[in-house]
Amino acid sequence: MTTTKLPEALQASLLQWYHAHRRKLPWREDPQPWHVMLSELMCQQTRIATVLPYYDRFLERWPTVQDFAAAPEEQVMSAWAGLGYYRRARNLHAAAKEAAARGGIPSTKAELLELPGIGPYTAGAIASIAFGEPVAAVDGNVERVLTRLHGYADNPRRAAGKRWLEARALELTGPGVAGDVTQALMELGATACSPRNPSCGACPWSEHCDAARMEDPSSLPALPARRKPVLTPMVAGVCRDDDVVFLARRAPGLFGGLWEPPCEPVSQGESPEDALRRVFRERLGRRIEVGRRVGEVRHQLTHRDLRVQVFEVTVQPTRRPPSAEGYVEQGYHGATKDLGLSRLAEKVLHLTDEAPPLWVAAAPATT
Template sequence: MNTIDFQQKLLAWFDVCGRKDLPWQRNITPYRIWLSEIMLQQTQVITVIAYFEAFTKKFPTVDALAHAPVDEVLGLWSGLGYYARARNLHKSAQIIAEQGYFPNTLEALVALPGIGLSTAGAIMSIAFQKRQPILDGNVKRVLTRFNAISGWPGQAEVNKTLWAVSADFTPIDRVADYTQAIMDLGATLCTRSKPQCVRCPVNTACLARLTDTVAVLPTPKVSKKIPVKHVTLLLLHNAAGHVLLEKRPSLGIWGGLWSVPEFSCLQSAHDWCVINNINIVKQHTLTTKRHTFSHYHLDYTPVLMCVDDVDNCVMDTEQNLWCTVEHTRSLGLAAPIKRLLQQHFKQRE
């Protein structure tokens, strides 16, 4: 099967079976396509839909996003994870608003924070109808299997080969539909596990299927033991039940989000309280829980401490605030922190 046959069969399948009514496929603009592509990184479509609709309702244009406080942006992103995406989205929106137009060249797009070659290619092909290859996770899987390309796709040489194949397969005509189609094929049929090869429109020429190697392609990365980090989270609450939060540094895990103070151990938490003139009258250690990131496990032990006098301890500043139940609905909070706070407020009802 040559590239033209591949394109035609894929497009014919997309015309009948492809998804065409996702929120970002309606009222297509460069901004909406860009936003959807960023949200869809490392996140499934079913999860993204609600976030996309809420985000575009609040920030319908690039200008609206650019002029919003970053805390408001992170608040709408809460629970979606990989928060650097939201920070980069906000920074890029400010750059775009300042220059007065949405970039329409590959070079200009990849110069923006958080936009790589594949995201830029999707914007170019879908929003601007310009021929550009893409290579997201779904496309990598389709092309790796169809061409029986072995080796972990993250390796430089394998990645280079896949980009060349993607460029060769990308058509000039109907490039937006083709881009949607090949992503759809990977997301719905050529899935990581239990692929539905019988329904695949290009299965007769798929080398992985012909050589019975579908299950082992793409070649997985050599797994390493994921380290575990242990921390103590301080739930410092006053008589009203409000919990003290602090804003995390803009870089690093949960960057720019609000969180409860974090310490390496319980003694460090006590020392911090002494330094800040915080008099603890009651303490209760909660169950240790685990949150897994891509590169390590975080085992966190929440410790509930009641303070008797808030006048002499840390109060509201730009970096600290006493959190109410309303804050859990609007502040940028990492998912485990949001759950922890919601449980605390629910127990006090």
């Protein structure tokens, strides 16, 4: 590992590169705290091109954090539908409510960490970009850039690695440049220092970087191999009645708050048809007749590979259960664009769709 990395020189070349090459993004042009908070939550694990239309729509509908805090959860989930990783929407909403109750978004990393659903990275990003506090904000991009620059060969996600990363990020920042340093580090990781094929020739740190002199710079960071997603057999039942379809809204948990044609895992030893009858009976208090199998939908989550057998069903309008588990509302719905549908639910509906205009998909999503 080389030792001639002067933080002042690294900061200067990083900022020079950032000002020459940064992408113009709406939250960078007007980095108000609410804009930064919204963009940070939306951009986690999601491509910027996917985020942009959602960001614009959210700000048009909820121009301030107070407006957003006052929105009903169902509207929030519906507006987020298609963006994936729905826990972020609930975290954003919970954090906005707390911030609004405190009179606005807090200005320091320490106070931001007190908001529900806001972790060290997001708190550091908001504090530095919106308020200029010289604090560290280490996400996957920054982790990649800094471990490569310094040739850090240990796992950076262990406690010692996190402390090391925080210290390296902190020595690069300072008063007056905190927001730019945070964004420049992220930008470098998102563009030149990509996970598989870093463009070291286009990087402001190529002369200082230990990984650039390695045979394979992409071998850093040294992360443990990812576990393969677990194959999860599931079943979904779609009941159409003219131009409406039977949908149920999920309770908190996976896809919580979103609407779907009921869709659940198949238990071991159970047939898909029996699983469907069980789900409708136990969770929705409905009897069903299972019709033809329409096909299979595949949907990949971070830890699960969902394989969903899709059936047509006829729902009997029997009773509603005294305490349905897993779902909080149910009923027949027409146009779905105002309902929050998960990307999985959209795929299931498309598979059984004979009237495409009713089921226009939302924007591309990651989940």
